[in-house]
Amino acid sequence: MKQVCIIGAGSSGITAAKAMKEQGISFDCFEKGSDIGGVWRFNNDNGLSSAYRSLHINTNRVVMAYSDFPMPDEYPMFPHHSHIITYFENYVDHFKLRDNITFNTTVVDVVQNPDNTYKVTLDNRQSFDYQYVIVANGHHWNPRFPNPAFKGQFTGEILHSHYYKEAEQVQNKDVLVVGIGNSAVDIACEAARLHTGKVVISTRSSAYITPNWIWSMPFDNLANPLTAKLPLWLQRTLLNVTLWLARGRQEDYGVPKPNRPVLSEHPTLSQDLLNLTGRGLIKFKPNIKEIRGKTVVFEDDTEQDFDTIIYATGYKVTFPFLKHYPAFDVEESNDIRLYKKVIHPDYKNLFFLALIQPLGAIMPLAEIQAKWIAKIIKGESKIPSKDMMLKSIEEDKQKMMKRYKQTPRHTLQVDFFTYKESIEKEMK
Numbered sequence: 001m002k003q004v005c006i007i008g009a010g011s012s013g014i015t016a017a018k019a020m021k022e023q024g025i026s027f028d029c030f031e032k033g034s035d036i037g038g039v040w041r042f043n044n045d046n047g048l049s050s051a052y053r054s055l056h057i058n059t060n061r062v063v064m065a066y067s068d069f070p071m072p073d074e075y076p077m078f079p080h081h082s083h084i085i086t087y088f089e090n091y092v093d094h095f096k097l098r099d100n101i102t103f104n105t106t107v108v109d110v111v112q113n114p115d116n117t118y119k120v121t122l123d124n125r126q127s128f129d130y131q132y133v134i135v136a137n138g139h140h141w142n143p144r145f146p147n148p149a150f151k152g153q154f155t156g157e158i159l160h161s162h163y164y165k166e167a168e169q170v171q172n173k174d175v176l177v178v179g180i181g182n183s184a185v186d187i188a189c190e191a192a193r194l195h196t197g198k199v200v201i202s203t204r205s206s207a208y209i210t211p212n213w214i215w216s217m218p219f220d221n222l223a224n225p226l227t228a229k230l231p232l233w234l235q236r237t238l239l240n241v242t243l244w245l246a247r248g249r250q251e252d253y254g255v256p257k258p259n260r261p262v263l264s265e266h267p268t269l270s271q272d273l274l275n276l277t278g279r280g281l282i283k284f285k286p287n288i289k290e291i292r293g294k295t296v297v298f299e300d301d302t303e304q305d306f307d308t309i310i311y312a313t314g315y316k317v318t319f320p321f322l323k324h325y326p327a328f329d330v331e332e333s334n335d336i337r338l339y340k341k342v343i344h345p346d347y348k349n350l351f352f353l354a355l356i357q358p359l360g361a362i363m364p365l366a367e368i369q370a371k372w373i374a375k376i377i378k379g380e381s382k383i384p385s386k387d388m389m390l391k392s393i394e395e396d397k398q399k400m401m402k403r404y405k406q407t408p409r410h411t412l413q414v415d416f417f418t419y420k421e422s423i424e425k426e427m428k
């Protein structure tokens, strides 16, 4: 019996493969599509990528790289998805991980055996037992639509941002984008630059629009382990001042003031939104009240006609292969209770990778989680008792509830440095 099964060969699955290989742990990795890269492979034939042709990552190339494999200096500071996929391919080839990955193979079922090992069943009906399973199937692929749906029926075209790939999809159309996360803003800006139809963003909370650049450097360079330790009120004050110095008040460009304090939402990064809004190419509306045919009525009782509504309303956390376990049926809430976001207290040999949404880059955190998992498997790191795990999960939950609005959007939120330090502590 091999020790480990890794489900998925995206950015976290491949770093898990490397961590296992480095520690001499035997493993298989199964990937639904025909190649590695997950969400970062544009038009991935696994059908799960939400990347669009124009997508550039919004964390800089230095902070997003794996610890021992820097991104090439000739890459732009905010690389395009084509750069990122090449980087992942080079990583897999450099560390010789490809032979352990079985492509075009979907894991359809994972069942715990009485001895705490797992039976993994593939879509070709083969089953194998493993001592451990690492779930790395990603959490940005199953579209979430508003629930309950807005009142009424839209007779134009409805799209979720997951299916937005090309600017042609919004050309010559009056477009309403729902939401103001990073998907919404990228799509609205792309539509606005075409100058072929009106572009409106409908948002119920708005967001603090953070530029990619500040004072000739990437904005995310400002975050560091020291600022992460400051009290939240001070972090908020510093960020408010910095945002003001960087771009003044966003309301002056036409982007509404958010109805919550800064740092209580996942950041929306854009160098372009304020400028395009200031030029009148993107307009803002509050939440949708009702839809009548092609007419959308907003909560301020204004109404407008649209050809297309794009719901950029986020994603569901879904594990299709764990359907027998109610603990992992979390689609509605995205609320999965895991110790350090990795281990369920009742399923200790099952690990979840990159099931986090960091303020910062995800790849280095997936890498360190994978190293921790390897240490647990090798017996070099001990996991606490069930009671201690439950206590820690509850404490983390309470902290998060204090800071973020209770929506499915923020259940996986972590601070990059605080979280990294907590996993490093576990490893010791």
Ligand SMILES: NC(=O)C1=CN([C@@H]2O[C@H](COP(=O)(O)OP(=O)(O)OC[C@H]3O[C@@H](n4cnc5c(N)ncnc54)[C@H](OP(=O)(O)O)[C@@H]3O)[C@@H](O)[C@H]2O)C=CC1
Binding pocket: 055, 056, 057, 058, 059, 140, 145, 146, 147, 161, 178, 179, 180, 181, 182, 183, 184, 186, 203, 204, 205, 206, 265, 266, 287, 312, 313, 314, 315, 357, 407, 409
């Ligand atoms: N360039 C890059 O690197 C990109 C990165 N990403 C990342 O992908 C992830 C997903 O981002 P994204 O797709 O934007 O999704 P998000 O979950 O981040 O944002 C969803 C948006 O939809 C709104 N929303 C959700 N439900 C409703 C509802 N029922 N009614 C009205 N509004 C609603 C939310 O508002 P509210 O806050 O009020 O709930 C929020 O503005 C994020 O981690 C993001 O950073 C995405 C695109 C580009």
